[in-house]
Amino acid sequence: MxxxxxxxxxxxxxxxIGVVILLENRGPAETIAWxxxxxxxxxxxxxxxxxxxxxxxxxLFRNKHIPDNRLAKTLRQQIDYDHSALLPQHFDSHHxxxxxxxxxxxxxxxxxxxxxxxxxxxxxxxxxxxxLEGASNHIHLSYFIFNDDEIGGDVFxxxxxxxxxxxxxxxxxxxxxxxxxxxxxxxxxxxxxIQVEWFxxxxxxxxxxxxxxxxxxKIVVVDGCIGFMGGLNIGDEYxxxxxxxxxxxxxxxxxxxxxxxxxQAIFLNDWYFVTRQEYTDARYFPQNNISQIQPIQIVGGGPxxxxxxxxxxxxxxxxxxxxxxxxxxxxxxxxxxxxxALKTAALSGLDVRLVVQGIPEHKLTYFAMYSYxxxxxxxxxxxxxxxxxxxHAKVFFIDDELASVGSANMDHRGYxxxxxxxxxxxxxxxxxxxxxxxxxDLHDSIELVxxxxxxxxxSARLKExxxxxxxxxL
Numbered sequence: 001m002x003x004x005x006x007x008x009x010x011x012x013x014x015x016x017i018g019v020v021i022l023l024e025n026r027g028p029a030e031t032i033a034w035x036x037x038x039x040x041x042x043x044x045x046x047x048x049x050x051x052x053x054x055x056x057x058x059x060l061f062r063n064k065h066i067p068d069n070r071l072a073k074t075l076r077q078q079i080d081y082d083h084s085a086l087l088p089q090h091f092d093s094h095h096x097x098x099x100x101x102x103x104x105x106x107x108x109x110x111x112x113x114x115x116x117x118x119x120x121x122x123x124x125x126x127x128x129x130x131x132l133e134g135a136s137n138h139i140h141l142s143y144f145i146f147n148d149d150e151i152g153g154d155v156f157x158x159x160x161x162x163x164x165x166x167x168x169x170x171x172x173x174x175x176x177x178x179x180x181x182x183x184x185x186x187x188x189x190x191x192x193x194i195q196v197e198w199f200x201x202x203x204x205x206x207x208x209x210x211x212x213x214x215x216x217x218k219i220v221v222v223d224g225c226i227g228f229m230g231g232l233n234i235g236d237e238y239x240x241x242x243x244x245x246x247x248x249x250x251x252x253x254x255x256x257x258x259x260x261x262x263x264q265a266i267f268l269n270d271w272y273f274v275t276r277q278e279y280t281d282a283r284y285f286p287q288n289n290i291s292q293i294q295p296i297q298i299v300g301g302g303p304x305x306x307x308x309x310x311x312x313x314x315x316x317x318x319x320x321x322x323x324x325x326x327x328x329x330x331x332x333x334x335x336x337x338x339x340x341a342l343k344t345a346a347l348s349g350l351d352v353r354l355v356v357q358g359i360p361e362h363k364l365t366y367f368a369m370y371s372y373x374x375x376x377x378x379x380x381x382x383x384x385x386x387x388x389x390x391x392h393a394k395v396f397f398i399d400d401e402l403a404s405v406g407s408a409n410m411d412h413r414g415y416x417x418x419x420x421x422x423x424x425x426x427x428x429x430x431x432x433x434x435x436x437x438x439x440x441d442l443h444d445s446i447e448l449v450x451x452x453x454x455x456x457x458x459s460a461r462l463k464e465x466x467x468x469x470x471x472x473x474l
Contacts, residue, residue, distance in 0.1 A: 011039075017049055033469075052212050061304035064273040070265040070285060074108040094402060094426055097316050098297065101424060105299035105309030113257030113294040115425060117405075117433050121239040124232050124252040125151060131222045131254070132158045137283060138168040140221040140267045142199075144177035144214065144407075145233035148185035150241070152234050156185070160192035169194045172270060174215040175201035177233070197274045199419075213303050216407050216418040218252075219267050224286045227260040229253060229298070229421050230405055231394050240389070245361075247389025249444075251328075251437065253405050253423065257290035262298040266421065295426040301408060302419035310408050310422050311415040314396060315341050317424075321398040324351040326438055328395040332356050332369045333411035333471050339372065346380035355441050358385030361392075365411070367467035370460075377450040384445035393441075394422075395434055403431045412471060 018035050026034075038045040065072075101107040118124040132139060132155075139162060146152060159169045171189065173181070175198045189196050199215035220228040230252030232238045240247045255263065268279050301310040318325055318341040325345055332354065334342075346352040354376070360366035373383055394410075397403040406422030408414035 017046065061273075064304050065269045066272045066278050066280060069269060070261065070280070071106055071108065071269070074261075075102060075106060078102060078108050094320070097313065097320065097402075097424070100316050101297045101299055101309065101313055104307035104312050105297075105301065105305070107297040107299040107309070107424075108262060110258035110262065110296050110298075111293055112288055112290045113255060113259045113296050114290050114292050115294055115296070115423075115427070115430055116254040117430065117437070118228075118230070118232075118252040118254060119437055120250055121151075121232055121248060124228070124230070124250075125154075125239065127254055128220060128228055129154070129158060131220070131226045131228070132162065135162050135167050135222045137223045138170075138221075139223075140170050140219065140264070140271075142172035142215065142217055142219045142267055142270060143233050144174045144216045144218065145235055146171070146173045146178050146181060147233075147235035148181045149236045151236050151239060152181075152185070155234055156189060156192075156194075159189070159194050163193040170271060171196045172199055172215070172267070172274065173197075174199050176211075176214050177216070197271070199270070199274055212417055214413075214418045215270070216414070217266075217270075217300070217421045218407050219263055219421065221260060221264045221267055224264055224284050225256065225260060225289075227255040227263040229255070229263065229407070229423060231392050231407055237390075245390050246359075249386065249389055249391050249393060249441070251393040251395050251405055251434075255296070255423070257292075257294070257296075258288050259296040259298055259423070261285050261288075262296075266298070266300045270419070294430070297424045299406075299422050299424065300419070301415065301422070303417060304419070308415045310406070310420060311335075311338070313404070313422070313424060314338070314410070317396070317398050317402055317404075318342060318345055321345055321350055323399050324353075325398050326353050326396070326435075327410065328355045328391075328393045328438065328441065329410040330357045330361065330390075330392050330394075331365045331409040331411045331414075332372065333365065333413075334372060335412070338410070339375065342376060342381055343379035346376075352381045353384065353438075353442075354381060355384045355386055355391070355438070355445060357391045358387040358445065359390060361390055364467050364470060367463045368471055371464035371468040373448060374450075374453060377448060377453060383448045384442055385448065386441060386445045388444035391441075393437075395438070397431045397434055397438075400428055400431050400435075402426055403434055405434075 017038055021031055021034050034049065037048060098109050118127055139159065163169050171194055186196055200213065218229055218233060231250045232252045236242060237245050238248050238250065264284055272278055299309050299313060315337055342352055356369060357366060377383060394406055394408060403425045404422050406420065408420035408422050414420055
């Protein structure tokens with residue numbers, strides 16, 4: 001009897017949910033995979049689909065942004081403008097990328113900025129603490145991970161002190177990334193007057209697709225004048241204090257100028273989505289006093305967008321490259337379009353270099369990543385494994401002209417499922433600075449050799465192929 005019930009449930013799942021999948025016109029392989037899961041796993045298959053399989057979330061994010069917010073107003077002013085006229089003359093070839101990021105990523109082009117690269121946690125937290133101590137009006141922070149360890153406690157003390165001085169402090173943290181942060185720590189922050197909110201907290205037994213969409217952004221805005229973004233969360237491990245993880249290699253940036261207003265608008269939209277509190281006062285968007293020209297577009301990607309804007313930006317940049325493509329990403333789970341772009345660039349004679357983790361942080365992602373390497377190596381892409389410690393930087397630059405630093409890994413989760421942030425900077429000086437760090441990373445890496453890679457044991461290939469099956473959710 002029980003087998004008849006389970007079989008009936010499986011058939012019902014396949015018919016009802018299968019029709020929905022078919023009408024969404026997904027890829028054949030993905031469609032067949034989901035129908036197999038629904039047929040083989042009664043009830044559980046339906047739960048897995050609800051969490052991981054839903055393709056559109058328009059209803060969930062219909063009212064995510066502040067009505068007529070600052071980003072929308074700025075974009076309306078720029079969208080039909082000749083962007084090549086805004087860029088320095090030697091960057092006018094990137095006007096197509098500028099237009100793409102405006103339309104797909106709602107990313108206005110800002111000119112008057114000053115960007116400082118922060119290497120690893122030591123530099124990031126020293127500069128961040130100085131900025132927080134200098135706050136006089138407001139501090140906005142959003143993080144995937146905000147640990148209640150030593151460095152988390154140090155940040156808390158500064159924020160509490162600034163609240164006592166009359167500074168508004170708002171903190172937004174992810175419900176999964178910071179799930180290990182104690183309720184007592186959060187309560188202490190709130191008792192100190194810090195406004196703390198969770199982004200998509202986990203509330204059992206309610207299981208929805210929210211579980212699979214995480215807030216992976218790292219944003220700090222101080223007085224609307226200074227901004228921080230990149231790959232570093234708040235935790236002792238990011239200062240290489242975790243004996244199990246060891247050395248932690250990452251990249252962050254400090255921004256001053258017009259681009260901070262984009263960061264501010266993104267944070268306030270996220271805050272509005274969680275709290276329905278609307279902040280549009282002019283004091284959150286003060287007059288810019290930076291005269292240096294350093295063009296920047298900050299792209300906020302995520303499941304609330306109709307377009308995979310960050311992925312589009314990388315694809316466009318790779319196809320427009322003339323001499324070189326350099327990529328640093330801990331996790332590399334590309335789609336077919338990105339693989340084709342990198343192979344085409346390498347086969348066309350461009351110097352294409354990719355630095356990834358050599359010491360795995362998450363083994364499933366690590367094994368899945370290796371399944372993509374052989375065809376890239378055959379095309380001439382140079383792949384390096386970072387061996388000094390945990391590699392976590394997300395850096396991309398081409399032709400000594402364009403650089404990107406952000407929170408998005410080069411995988412499906414980074415481009416499709418999580419809320420991410422990337423800064424596209426059209427500036428040779430920043431590229432030169434990032435190249436110095438890149439060359440040091442190559443020194444701390446080992447290069448994969450095609451012949452050696454092809455000789456790895458069958459057991460390793462099997463692990464990689466099995467892990468690759470989970471690529472859509474990695």
